[in-house]
Amino acid sequence: MDPILEVIYSTVLSSAPYLIAAYALMWAVMLIYIIYSNRSLSNTEKQLSALEEAITQLESKA
């Protein structure tokens, strides 16, 4: 490799692991939160429909 280009690109390889780690960790934080949010919503929806069904049944019996 051209010695001048070697100097120009000297910090590129050393910074690559940090760059990859930064992007990967940011996406990990975001994806974990999206999954948590979706699961929480879906569990609450299930609970809500189960409760509504139980109340409807009790009210129809009474």
Place this chain on the structure above:
Amino acid sequence: MSNKTSKLDALALPFLIIGGVLIIFAFVFNFTVTPMALGDIEVPEPAMIGGKIVTTTLLLSQKIFFYHMPVAVISMVALAFTAAYGIMFLRTRNTKYDIRAQTATEMSLVFVSMTMVSGVAWTRHDWGAWWVWEPRLITYLILMLMVIAYFILRTAVSDPERRATYSSVFGIIVAVNAPISFMITRLVPSTHPVVFRSDSGLPPLMLIPLLLTILGFSLIAFALFRQRVRARQMEEQVESLKLRLDDLRG
């Protein structure tokens, strides 16, 4: 109000998808079209790279900035919403504002975490240390600790009315930290780069992915905010239905 709420909820999924697409597009643009930033170290003689004369080292690590800055800005904007909803709750005592304030703070915590992980990675490479005690980092660390303290406060108070009041007041105090952290690099000597000035100082090829990333993450933040608000409203419904069920069972 319910119609307005459902319309906003209906926008959540499209906004999440559009936001994701914009961020991915900006990411690809950033690593294919956007040139690498120039460093401070001059090379012995200039070289021609991609039709341009380069006289300094090139910085790949600067590309962290294209995600780091947008998520930092959104973490602070979310706190502005925390304060606004906190004030609305204190004025009206309507719990829907408390739910929104809590959710906005949760959004802020997510984006603060993203800012921190990207920041320490950049700091480790460019400054040679995982953490540097300099004004921006210190004020942002205080901001992060106060956001965490907000949730500790919420779990510590069991009475819903008192919890909402205390956390509204504390949320406003936390939000005051955002402009302090933002302005600190302009008020006292700091080694942290300053981006927002009279102009961005960025060439168009850097500005495009940056603005797309800000827009993309903003859309994602809005979508997640609506989804979490909806989930919390439904949790409240679940609690009231449980009480009703107990009453019916006698």
